[in-house]
Amino acid sequence: MGPLIPNGIIGEGWDFVIAILIGIAFGFILEASGFSSSRNLAGVFYGYNFVVLRVFFTALIVAMVGLMYFDYFGWLDLSKIFILPTYLGPMIVGGIIMGFGFIIGGYCPGTSFTGIAIGKLDALFFTVGLYLGIMGFSLAFPLFEGFYNSGSMGNITLTELTGIPAPYFAMAFTVVALAAFWGTMFIEKRVRKNMKQYKF
């Protein structure tokens, strides 16, 4: 049956409508999970709040396992799904930059908008910086265009790369995620014990 738009079950004009609906749901979940607070987000780095890790890991394993069952039941053809192309080197560098920005600024791009939505000043400044950064990147793009496009591995998945069937990865990720949930719970408890005050 799915994916719905490539299979013509939903017309192509609907993709923006669906994008808006999913965007609203995403923003709602971010805000409801407390992601509009930069203290919450940066807490992962300092070890007093792992809600980011829990929310995103939960989303990841539920979606991952769910997709596999959908594929098995014939509701979704996984071979037709768009897979983001992998650029190994640039992605590692980009990840490091993003991680620094995350700790320093206390937001990632999506959560900064939820921060603005509830009127946080730091989120507002973060977003202004975000746009300045985008502009700076665009202007300086010719300088690192070569690196930006280097190391392309195409639309590859771990299964194609290693030959190990997808369910093994799913199982491994789920075990790691669940272990992380329980492990971080203990870290949180120990770190919070030494904190004088903890406010979102």
Place this chain on the structure above:
Amino acid sequence: MNRNYIFLTILMLVLAGGTLFLSMNDEPDQIDPKVLLEEMIQPTRYVSTDQVAKMLIQGDPSLMLIDVRSEDDYSYYTLPGAVNIPLDSLLVNGNLSYLGMPGTKVVFVSNDDIKADQMWVLTKRLGYNSTYVLKGGINCWMQTIIEPQRPSDDAPAVDFETYTFRKGAQMYFTGAGSGESEATKVDVEVRRREKSNVAAGGC
């Protein structure tokens, strides 16, 4: 410890473990090459024109004739009730849904049995059972059913039985050239009985 967390952890583990047992194989089922070869050298896939004629006359609902020739040939002549699936369009427009129905015998028909044989191999490789090939195809159908040859006088009685059946089948399928039997020549006299009590007017 929150009880819900423990429950959700176990649920997630079970679900993820369940994926290990899902078959993620999108390849169509294929018959084992050894089995395919064994079946290919067996003549059991052939059905004779006589058998098909008999099933058609009896109106056997389990018979499914599939004409594998081109559409032009199909519209020019085909066997009664045959469906046209040309050899090159087996996989289009849901044509596969004609195959693999439980309790149905699919018989492939072509001019001789070469194309029908090819179709048979294709469907076998896709894992369909109970598919057959009309031995000799439509050429043989013409020679045996539509224009049966009278066996020589010293032929065994079985040949005459077959001939009689074919003659009957010929009548059934063509409705022509059958010759009038003696029975039709008998004049039927209709004798009207005099009405014994004629209504004689009035009450």
